[in-house]
Amino acid sequence: MQPTDPSRADTLHGGLAQYPAELFQFDPRMCSGWLSDRYFVRTVNTLLHAGRDPVVTVQVFAKRKGVLAGVHEALRLLQTQLAPGYDYRELEVDTLLEGDAINQGGEDDWEPVMHITGRYGGFGHLETPLLGILARRSLVASNTRMVVTAAGGKPIIFMAPRHDDWRVQTPDGYAAQVGGAESVSSDAAGAWWGVRGVGTMPHAMIAAFGGDTVEATLAFGRYLRDQEPGVQLLSLVDYDNNAVETSLAVARAVRAEFGDDVLKGVRVDTSERLIDDSMIGDPEAWGRAKLTGVNPYLVRKIRAALDAEGFDYVGIVVSGGFTPDKIRRFEKEGIPVMAYGVGSSLLGHSKGDSGLLTDFDFTADLVRVDGGDEGKVGRSFRENPRLVRVDWDRA
Structure with a gap:
């Protein structure tokens, strides 16, 4: 030795x-x-x-x-x-x-x-x-490191707890931290390294408010203001499959009730089997590229719409099917993403063709x-x- x-x-x-x-x-x-x-x-x-x-x-x-x-x-x-x-x-x-x-x-x-x-x-x-x-x-640390490297310094949210046995949430979350993840989605996943779970809102919250994303976001904002004032307000905006219109509606409503700079971001989680309604027939993108799921055209369109109404302080978080290759493409093209949420693939739940183990x-x-x-x-x-x-x- x-x-x-x-x-x-x-x-x-x-x-x-x-x-x-x-x-x-x-x-x-x-x-x-x-x-x-x-x-x-x-x-x-x-x-x-x-x-x-x-x-x-x-x-x-x-x-x-x-x-x-x-x-x-x-x-x-x-x-x-x-x-x-x-x-x-x-x-x-x-x-x-x-x-x-x-x-x-x-x-x-x-x-x-x-x-x-x-x-x-x-x-x-x-x-x-x-x-x-x-x-x-x-396994978890190696996959997380690949995703973190691909993101070029942008935060990675470890969103994998729902994809495996609850008994491995805590060690998996710890391993993700070793790999470079900045936050986790459950308290258990952050227990060994002393952080609480983060999160925007699930589709379930919107459904519980009758499918009204604006009402759900406002209620979430009131709850955070009164019960968890240190938590940032982010809204999930793909429930109606028109992330552009929903993002604007949410941003307007939050500004009207809470003022500017309160809505910190919107999260887009469009299914990889769907094309967001705002993209259908868009002459700049239609027929020119794959438009299912969360894609560069959609994110740019949301960004432009928010900026046009003075919501430049609202960031965009993306999730759903993000692999190192997809993240690298987003970063290479300069897609305006604030953070990436990545889930089951970090646990090895992939076909091996995504660059992940x-x-x-x-x-x-x-x-x-x-x-x-x-x-x-x-x-x-x-x-x-x-x-x-x-x-x-x-x-």
């Missing part, structure tokens, strides 16, 4: 200080192997039955390039979920940092992201949950036993000068 870069060591231990073990609420049955592939538990039991408890080094790597996430959680797992009778301070762990880019030389790099050395009986059962943590967190698996191999090299063919111990040694006293 080469000497640790002091600045990277400070980053690692400073991060751990922000994420204590109790934050992750590990299942108490984890230390017994209940959440592990059974063959790991039987391996440990077989060794102990044979009177063996070797000191081993386990090497963890991923088979694709991306962003590493879940490091703090994985280290707290090792610290708190060892088998009874083992001391985590006897573990020697070298790791990359939360948010590090990995395998940047290509997906054949198989860059080690972590080396764990200690008595196998103490941590052998933790391979399954540890790899699962890194896999899920790195559908999986991010990690593998662990036992590569040293009692100080000697040992491992299956092709999976030998590999040095990585970027790894940082964990100092348990600082953790």
Whole structure:
């Protein structure tokens, strides 16, 4: 192991200080192997039955390039979920940092992201949950990083909680933050990094007001004024499938009741199966480009309409089917977007043709036993000068 870069060591231990073990609420049955592939538990039991408890080094790597996430959680797992009778301070762990880019030389790099050395009986059962943590967190973080990079500094709203099991909202939201998301749509998704969920309004709110977007927005504005004055007012404007007219109607009504600068933005979420009514027959766009969903022509038309009536302070948030490629096109063309809302695709729910990942698996191999090299063919111990040694006293 080469000497640790002091600045990277400070980053690692400073991060751990922000994420204590109790934050992750590990299942108490984890230390017994209940959440592990059974063959790991039987391996440990077989060794102990044979009177063996070797000191081993386990090497963890991923088979694709991306962003590493879940490091703090994985280290707290090792610290708190060892088998009874083992001391985590006897573990020697070298790791990359939360948010590090990995395998940047290509997906054949198989860059080690972590080396764990200690008595196998103490941590052998933790391979399954540890790899699962890194896999899920790195998938979400990697996809989010791609979207954030494509947006060129404009905010990304993580809107994925509705697209998966509620039990993963909090860690998914944390992983999105590692990837660069600036906000999340639920309180649970922001719990580990200390933020509350943001949001404009759903279509359900408009429907509950009889399909009247203006009335729903005004009611929402009154609620925010009286109950959550620090939250910005944004309106959802595609309910009637005429985002231009709805945006203007909302902006006029909000200005009449609350004054200028109160409506901070409008969100457009037009279905990719629909063409907004304002685009039908438009000589500047009709027949010249794909006009379904949220498209550049529609956003520009909304922007021009708002500006023409003095609503230049009202930003435009877009959501619905946004991938890195689509965001890059918007940015390249200078489409006047304030922020992007991105949802299920960040969780890997895509066909793989969007530029986003559908999986991010990690593998662990036992590569040293009692100080000697040992491992299956092709999976030998590999040095990585970027790894940082964990100092348990600082953790």
